[in-house]
Amino acid sequence: MQSTITLSSPTPFGFPPNSLLSRANTPSFQPKKTISVGGGKLGNGRCHSRMDSSVRGFRVRSQMSGGGENGFCTLMEFVGKGGADVGDDLVVLLAHLQYAAKRIAALVASPFNSSLEKQSGVAAGGGGGSGSERDTPKPLDIISNEIIRSSLQNSGKVAVMASEEDDAPIWLTDGGSFVVVTDPLDGSRNIDASIPTGTIFGIYNRLVELDHLPVEERALLNSLQSGTRLVAAGYVLYSSATILCASFGLGTHAFTLDHSTGDFILTHPNIKIPPRGQIYSVNDARYFDWPEGLRRYIDTVRQGKGRYPKKYSARYICSLVADFHRTLMYGGVAMNPRDHLRLVYEANPLSFLVEQAGGRGSDGKSRILSLQPVKLHQRRPLFLGSSEDMEELESYGDVQQKVNPGYEV
Ligand SMILES: O=P(O)(O)OC[C@H]1O[C@](O)(COP(=O)(O)O)[C@@H](O)[C@@H]1O
Structure with missing residues (x-):
């Protein structure tokens, strides 16, 4: 079955069109495309009327692979009236x-x-x-x-x-x-x-x-x-891909930028972080600045002596979004145990996403989302990951790094 796509905008990369940008108070956003698959018009109906039904059993087919029975869904369609309907x-x-x-x-x-x-x-x-x-x-x-x-x-x-x-x-x-x-x-x-x-x-x-x-x-x-x-x-x-991952309070969903059209396409609907991973992610050159509990935890999972009887692998890009994205996909735990990452800008949004995917976000003692920020640029230790890994990590008690000498690199 061949999909046919009719663009209403002649310049796919100029998105959103200037008209949208200048009409700053436009009350509703219209998807820029009318999409037909196999002669049937999908448009907004592609993303169903409610988010839960839109993401359950959703099959993603790329434009390049010739479409399919469900075709594909853009971010704008997903959040619009025919999809999650998050509000104009x-x-x-x-x-x-x-x-x-x-x-x-x-x-x-x-x-x-x-x-x-x-x-x-x-x-x-x-x-x-x-x-x-x-x-x-x-x-x-x-x-x-x-x-x-x-x-x-x-x-x-x-x-x-x-x-x-x-x-x-x-x-x-x-x-x-x-x-x-x-x-x-x-x-x-x-x-x-x-x-x-x-x-x-x-x-x-x-x-x-x-x-x-x-x-x-x-x-x-x-x-x-x-x-x-x-x-x-x-x-x-x-x-390697540009991925926009978001939650509007009903699951976590990722959209990959299609450079040929300028659309973010739903590629990872309803992400569920595995309840247990086999990867830990931390800057472990700081090992000797860690508290005893964190050292014991890492030593234990490295040796495959934890609750999950397999040796863990380490991955650390030192780029929070990338380390978090991998953790969401593969499970495990990603952490920065010292007061470094910002509660307001980093810890809260990522904790919301991981919780919506079935995982947990914590400062090593408390649920991140339950903390009341007291300063705009406030920093906290941050631990994000699979529910079972997070529970095991927190059972070591003493995992927040108190020594914070101000590292040069
Ligand atoms: O040096 P550390 O403690 O490993 O911190 C690395 C973390 O700092 C960050 O670079 C953010 O730091 P900044 O907010 O100072 O840029 C994250 O991307 C990364 O996860």
Whole structure:
């Protein structure tokens, strides 16, 4: 059966079309395609009317393989009225976020990145450098932040944006109903070696009950919401494929960028992290700075002497989104046991995603989502992974690294 695709936009890469960007307050987003498979029109109906039915038994066929009985489903179709129906405002916001993701994907793969580094005079990562140099934003961090900020602003749907790259949250639009927290380009230290990087985001409802407060205070308090209040969260992995993985509160779903059309295609519906993995992911050059409990845990699983009687393997890219994505796919546990990763921008969104996939996110003692952030850039130990691995790890008690000397690389 041959699939036929009719594009309503003549420029597939110019997505979303300028008309969408300029109509910032457009109440509803229309999928740009009408898709027919075997003569039958699929369009929105492809993604069914409810998320649970849309993801159960969903078969993904790529355009290249000639379609199939179910064809394929774009992110916009998935969240739209014929799919999960997450609401018009959120659909518009996601359309702009996916556009930002595509721009960042192009940016991180650009041959001109090294000249940006040279122009800015920022030292390349990986060499010596003091701890504070390590924390200095790189040009790509700053540009990615700007790409996301302008996309959120153009959506007209976001009241507040809080970014790892900004000192304070930015109040964007009075009429916006959402709050977006983001790490625009995580792992950017790895860029010079073309190691995968990622964008992380979390979306909350704006707290209208705070509207009477001065703008700085209202922006800050909106951004300090507990992870249990997340409406949606996601990450974009910039690797051999560009993958946007998101949850809107009913499962975790991943969409792969089809460079030929500019669409994110549903490739991993309803991800379930295996309850037990055989991989641990940590920077174990820090072994001698770890507490005794964490050392014992790693020593035990390495030797296959844990509850799962097989020797574990280690994988560590040192790029959070990439390490997390692999953990979601294969199971196991990914961790940064010291106070390094940000609760608001990294730990909460990724914990939401792993929980929606059946796993757990913890700081080694407590469920991440239950923590009330007290500072915008607050850092916590972070452990994410399969439910059985996480339970076993936490049973060692003493797994949070207290020594945090400020590593140079
Ligand atoms: O040096 P460590 O402790 O292994 O930390 C590595 C982690 O830091 C990160 O690079 C994030 O650090 P930044 O937020 O300072 O960029 C993650 O991508 C990675 O998982």
